[in-house]
Amino acid sequence: MYKLQKADLNNFIVSLAGQYHVLAPVRTDAVRFQEVKSADAIDLSENSYVPIKQFFFPQQETLFKFAGDEITVPLPETEPRVFFGVRRCDLNAVAHQDLVYLEEPQNPYYAARRKNTLFIGLHCAQPCNQYAFCGSMRLKDHHDLWLSERSDYYLVEAGSEGGEKLAKQLSAYLKPTDEALSAADKETPGTDKLKTTNIAAFYGNPEWETGVKWCLSCAACTTTCPTCYCHEIWDTVESSDTTKGCRIRNWSSCQLKEFSRVSNDLYFREPRSERFRFRIYHQIEYYRERYGVTMCVGCGRCISNCPTRIDWVSIVNRMVAQ
Amino acid sequence: MTNTNVYLPEPVKVLENLRETTDNFRLVLDIPFKNEPGQFVQISLLGIGEAPISIASWDRDYLMLHIREVGTVTRALGRCKPGDTVFIRGPYGKGYPMKEAEGGNMVIIAGGCGVASVKGVFDYVGKNRDKYNEIYAFVGYRNSKEVIFEDFVDEWKESMSLFVSLDTLKEGTCYDATEGFVTDLVKITELPKGDTVAMLCGPPIMMKLSGRALIEKGMPEDKVYVSEERLMYCATGTCCHCMIGSTFTCKDGPVFRWDELKEHTP
Numbered sequence: 001m002y003k004l005q006k007a008d009l010n011n012f013i014v015s016l017a018g019q020y021h022v023l024a025p026v027r028t029d030a031v032r033f034q035e036v037k038s039a040d041a042i043d044l045s046e047n048s049y050v051p052i053k054q055f056f057f058p059q060q061e062t063l064f065k066f067a068g069d070e071i072t073v074p075l076p077e078t079e080p081r082v083f084f085g086v087r088r089c090d091l092n093a094v095a096h097q098d099l100v101y102l103e104e105p106q107n108p109y110y111a112a113r114r115k116n117t118l119f120i121g122l123h124c125a126q127p128c129n130q131y132a133f134c135g136s137m138r139l140k141d142h143h144d145l146w147l148s149e150r151s152d153y154y155l156v157e158a159g160s161e162g163g164e165k166l167a168k169q170l171s172a173y174l175k176p177t178d179e180a181l182s183a184a185d186k187e188t189p190g191t192d193k194l195k196t197t198n199i200a201a202f203y204g205n206p207e208w209e210t211g212v213k214w215c216l217s218c219a220a221c222t223t224t225c226p227t228c229y230c231h232e233i234w235d236t237v238e239s240s241d242t243t244k245g246c247r248i249r250n251w252s253s254c255q256l257k258e259f260s261r262v263s264n265d266l267y268f269r270e271p272r273s274e275r276f277r278f279r280i281y282h283q284i285e286y287y288r289e290r291y292g293v294t295m296c297v298g299c300g301r302c303i304s305n306c307p308t309r310i311d312w313v314s315i316v317n318r319m320v321a322q
Numbered sequence: 323m324t325n326t327n328v329y330l331p332e333p334v335k336v337l338e339n340l341r342e343t344t345d346n347f348r349l350v351l352d353i354p355f356k357n358e359p360g361q362f363v364q365i366s367l368l369g370i371g372e373a374p375i376s377i378a379s380w381d382r383d384y385l386m387l388h389i390r391e392v393g394t395v396t397r398a399l400g401r402c403k404p405g406d407t408v409f410i411r412g413p414y415g416k417g418y419p420m421k422e423a424e425g426g427n428m429v430i431i432a433g434g435c436g437v438a439s440v441k442g443v444f445d446y447v448g449k450n451r452d453k454y455n456e457i458y459a460f461v462g463y464r465n466s467k468e469v470i471f472e473d474f475v476d477e478w479k480e481s482m483s484l485f486v487s488l489d490t491l492k493e494g495t496c497y498d499a500t501e502g503f504v505t506d507l508v509k510i511t512e513l514p515k516g517d518t519v520a521m522l523c524g525p526p527i528m529m530k531l532s533g534r535a536l537i538e539k540g541m542p543e544d545k546v547y548v549s550e551e552r553l554m555y556c557a558t559g560t561c562c563h564c565m566i567g568s569t570f571t572c573k574d575g576p577v578f579r580w581d582e583l584k585e586h587t588p
Contacts, residue, residue: 063329066368069407073327105328105558230562233329233555237369245369247329252563259563262553263392266526268566278565286568 001181002156002167002174004147009154010039012173016082019169020118023055024084033083047087047128047299051226053097055081056113063109063233065246076109080116082166088186089134089299091121091142093226099291100229109249118162123148124188131300133313135191139297148185157181194313195320197284197294202319203277211315212276214308219253221302221310222279227295230254254279280312328558331366331409336402337384342470345391346435347400348378351408355385358417359442360521360549360577363387364557366409370398374554374572376523377413378438378471380445385410388438388470414557415576418443418521419547420450426517427456430482431532433504433524437461437470439549439576440523444474448481456514457482462504462528464489485511505531513539521577523549533580546580 004012013036016022023033024042030049036042064073086094101110121143124134144163147154156174158164167174202208222228232252237245252259255275260268269275287295303311338350349365357363359380365387366372373395379386391397402408420443428447432440440459447457459482463469466488478484491501500507505528513536520536522529529548536546552564552571564571566583574582 069333069368071330071368073330100560107560108327229560231555232561232563233372235366235369235371242369247366247368247372249329252561254562260553262551263390263396268552281567282562282565286565289568 001177001179002158003177003179004154004156004174006152006154008173012170013037013039013042013084015170015173016084020080020082022082022084023052036084042085044085044122047090047124047132049301049305050224051090051093051299051301052083052086053093053226055083056094056110056117057097057101057229058113059251061109061249063247063249065244067244076112078113078116080118082118082120084120085122085147086119086143087122087124087128087299088139088188089132089137089297090226091119092137092139092297093299094119095140095142096227096287096291096293096295096297097229099293118144118166120145120147120166121159122146123185125149127188127191129300129304131303131311131313132188132191132298133193133300134298135188136194136197137294137296137298138197140293141186146181146185148181155179155181155185157185191298193317194298195317197288199281199284199316199319202316203281205319205322207315207319208277209271209273211312211318212273212310215255215272215276215310216307217255217257217272217275218307219255220305220307222253222255223251224301224305226299226301227283227297228253230259254282276310276312280316328411328556331364331372331411333407334385334410336404336406336408338404339400339402342388342472343468346468346470347389347391348470349387349389349399349402349408351385351387351410353385353410354383355379355413356381357413357442359420359446360417360439360523361413361415361442362557362576363410363412363414365395365399367395367398367402368409371395372409372555373399374414374557376439376442376549376576378441380442381449382445386441388435388441390435412557415572416574418549418577419519420446423519424453426454426519427514428454428458428482429508429513429518429520429536430457430459431462431504431508431520431522431524431528431536432460433462433528434464434468435470436522436524436528436549437463440521441471441474443521444478444482448477451481455516456518458485458511458514459483460485460487460504460508460511460532462487462489462507462524466492466499503531504528505535508532509535509539513541518545520546521549522547526551537580543581544579547577548580548583549576550578550583551576 101107283296486499554564555561559573
């Protein structure tokens, strides 16, 4: 265990930024992760509006370029990066995307962006927003370093070899201590809101239909979700020379009707209620069947960013109460 | 094909583009191909896009695809000429249970374009006929103009009992076929006795009705296999478009056991 004095935070970040690209939450139009050189711009008051998945799995990416029949692959090169101030939900979300994209056959673009990355996590002593339900999602440790705030310092835990190495590199600011973390340093009070993650029996429940009647199919839920990984692939060509172009991978959303369209305009999940139910089942049941954990990490962004505030946690809780 | 980047296709030359019906064509590609019957490839034209297509051949020194023109990619592929380059990645997915069916009978039911998916099975049994007892193949088309793989019919008849149905059979045609839906033909035919594995591919309603017909005739649900179609992009179980419940059509399918699909949950 280590101690990082709050008074040393700026020097800590400056020193870190001398060796790595440091990305931390900064308030611009909203709180979002961006590169910092000092602690001045860092805003730890709330969770980032946009999750960090875009750094490993950008919204749009070129899979390859072509000119005639010649193909070239622009695999991304990433220099060592440290993400500072990542909440427990978002750390778990990265781990869940790793399960998808680093299993064989690996996504080489994701793997290239993901390597050389360290995470300094930050404990949420208070719920980050009124919709967070991370306490119900059995989150695990996925940090390299973990910061838990005390009065005038942070108690710092190393959670990996990379974290220990980082602590050594920054030993000028991270001082060993006998003080230990307690269970409370990994839990956020008031966030155990989802009454069950076993929703298999609710498949035919009419609440899926009544609960989603205000859905606008805008896909804000999946766009701001830290774990959603659905995508589509299409080609574009240069308008001046149509033999040149690229194949693009782009985020898509199971909340859009076109998501399940096949030939002859046949839709396998046409009604909004079926699309809504699919999203929740994929987040909770389907992913767990394959990977052993729920995909959802309980950050609550899908609810707080929904323009009509469709709160699926309350909807599932109503089913439990029936 | 071995390629560390799963998204990268390989260039392949077109040997033949044979128009089979007004909107169906057959592409023969210059590449010896190893695949299981029932698997699929991703075929693309650079600048147009990619589409998943069933492999209509097995253990040949070429790759045969049967394609129906329904969208941008398939229409553009329909215009390909011999010598043109197309791009291929795959094969992907789980094919038909050829091993499991060994020593017993096989009932194959296919409708329209779905015949392309079981064509690999036909190729396979042509070369492995001694491994199976009775083989009944039911193929259905809308009418005589929609019949595909007509040039293979003699070859198929050598290795199996072939039943052909046409939804509408015009008077005066001397077609050796029954008028009506293939499902009805299955219902009125006495199926082979003993251990039997069924393999189905066709429009969703056809598979649903023929699967039910087989089960009503006493076939166990875990002996009926269906080949599903869904929108897909990655073909490796990550883009999620092809999910049926928790299963991925591209990876866990496209051939599924009837009871695995859990009432075909959307």
